[in-house]
Amino acid sequence: MESLSKALKRRFNSIPDPILWKTELLFRGVRFTNELEEAVKEGAAANYWPYRKPQPEGPPKFVDVPYLFELESGAVARVRVEDRSGFEVRRSNGGYRLLDGDRELCGVGFVQAHKWQSFRTSDGATQFEAGVEQLGDMLVVNVAPGCEYFLSKKSCTFCGYGRFGSRSKALGQVQGRVGLEERTLQRLYEVLRCAAESGEARHVYLTGGSMLSPELEVERYLPVVETARRAVGDKLRVTCGSGAVDRAGTARYRDAGADSCCYNLETWAPEVFPVVCPGKSSSVGRDRWIEGLLGAVDVFGRGNVASAFVAGVELLPPAPRMTPEAMMASILEGAGFLMDHGIMPLYSPLWPVEGTGYAKDDGLSPELYIDLEEKICRMRQERDFPVPSWLICPGCSYMLLEVDFDRAYGLAAVH
Numbered sequence: 001m002e003s004l005s006k007a008l009k010r011r012f013n014s015i016p017d018p019i020l021w022k023t024e025l026l027f028r029g030v031r032f033t034n035e036l037e038e039a040v041k042e043g044a045a046a047n048y049w050p051y052r053k054p055q056p057e058g059p060p061k062f063v064d065v066p067y068l069f070e071l072e073s074g075a076v077a078r079v080r081v082e083d084r085s086g087f088e089v090r091r092s093n094g095g096y097r098l099l100d101g102d103r104e105l106c107g108v109g110f111v112q113a114h115k116w117q118s119f120r121t122s123d124g125a126t127q128f129e130a131g132v133e134q135l136g137d138m139l140v141v142n143v144a145p146g147c148e149y150f151l152s153k154k155s156c157t158f159c160g161y162g163r164f165g166s167r168s169k170a171l172g173q174v175q176g177r178v179g180l181e182e183r184t185l186q187r188l189y190e191v192l193r194c195a196a197e198s199g200e201a202r203h204v205y206l207t208g209g210s211m212l213s214p215e216l217e218v219e220r221y222l223p224v225v226e227t228a229r230r231a232v233g234d235k236l237r238v239t240c241g242s243g244a245v246d247r248a249g250t251a252r253y254r255d256a257g258a259d260s261c262c263y264n265l266e267t268w269a270p271e272v273f274p275v276v277c278p279g280k281s282s283s284v285g286r287d288r289w290i291e292g293l294l295g296a297v298d299v300f301g302r303g304n305v306a307s308a309f310v311a312g313v314e315l316l317p318p319a320p321r322m323t324p325e326a327m328m329a330s331i332l333e334g335a336g337f338l339m340d341h342g343i344m345p346l347y348s349p350l351w352p353v354e355g356t357g358y359a360k361d362d363g364l365s366p367e368l369y370i371d372l373e374e375k376i377c378r379m380r381q382e383r384d385f386p387v388p389s390w391l392i393c394p395g396c397s398y399m400l401l402e403v404d405f406d407r408a409y410g411l412a413a414v415h
């Protein structure tokens with residue numbers, strides 16, 4: 001089968017190859033070779049999803065593979081093993097090379113396991129039990145993953161990660177209760193302090209499931225913001241990724257120690273938002289969400305507020321099946337509005353996950369995603385508004401292309 005990147009090159013021949021290779025890795029993945037297994041033994045951070053390696057007899061064997069590629073271009077990309085992919089990793093001259101069939105593309109490495117992974121809190125908890133993951137150079141904090149929208153059957157249509165389950169239980173999260181356990185916050189403090197001192201992280205992103213109103217959301221996040229700031233001092237940037245709250249709520253985040261915020265609207269189209277994000281729509285509402293974003297710019301300043309979107313939900317039910325052209329027009333309208341008001345939008349393609357109403361092949365096509373990312377990068381260029389590095393940077397942008405486009409088109413990130 002022809003590789004995706006070759007087909008993309010024919011259509012987008014001015015887009016630099018490394019962006020197309022990363023797109024292939026994100027959408028099609030990489031074929032399993034023993035080199036992937038060896039890289040983990042040599043110190044690469046292991047993926048949460050091991051590879052199921054077929055055996056000549058008996059059930060498949062679970063094999064650890066790396067989590068993140070480091071491409072020669074400086075980009076990172078998630079490692080997704082897919083044996084139908086045309087790409088594979090082979091050893092060459094003491095390092096690893098990425099190949100498309102017989103053609104060598106570039107050198108690759110893997111993000112190494114961080115040095116502080118064996119750290120345990122004073123009560124013996126691991127970083128995961130404290131709700132902290134290191135993804136590239138970003139520390140993602142999620143101490144309350146359960147989302148109240150799931151309980152009222154109003155979860156976002158693409159979301160498979162906000163259910164109450166073993167993870168929320170282990171963190172002591174209780175449905176309907178705003179406050180978090182003291183023990184959870186203490187563990188969070190100890191892990192973040194250790195991670196910040198290791199010097200291996202650059203930014204902290206606070207996220208979690210939603211509460212049923214912006215007021216409750218502020219009460220939920222404030223102690224998390226305050227704990228994170230106390231733990232990392234002035235070493236790391238702290239971003240609050242709660243649901244949208246009003247200007248006064250954002251000011252409280254700032255006063256508790258946040259530097260920036262990211263309130264994810266998920267889709268710009270007014271007719272799509274209520275059906276794709278019924279919880280956000282009924283608990284906050286689109287107008288109030290946008291007002292919250294604008295108020296946050298008053299608090300944190302231009303370029304210190306962001307909103308993430310899932311591109312592709314517009315094309316499928318329960319959305320009213322927009323055409324690709326109408327989707328693109330809506331997304332570009334939203335991007336222009338947000339950028340002109342100092343807010344940075346980010347777009348990930350719809351990646352259908354199990355447990356949602358979308359089938360595996362319902363995701364946004366790579367062609368549409370590249371087209372969209374290229375157009376939005378041109379809009380950032382026109383406004384001299386690069387993606388700020390507190391939000392995503394080359395070291396943590398393993399699922400998105402914004403940073404790669406900015407670098408390829410000469411937009412320098414603001415630190």
Ligand code: SF4
Nearest residue numbers: 147155156159162210
């Ligand atoms: S707000 Fe939506 S995307 Fe976020 S956890 Fe809840 S259901 Fe998932």
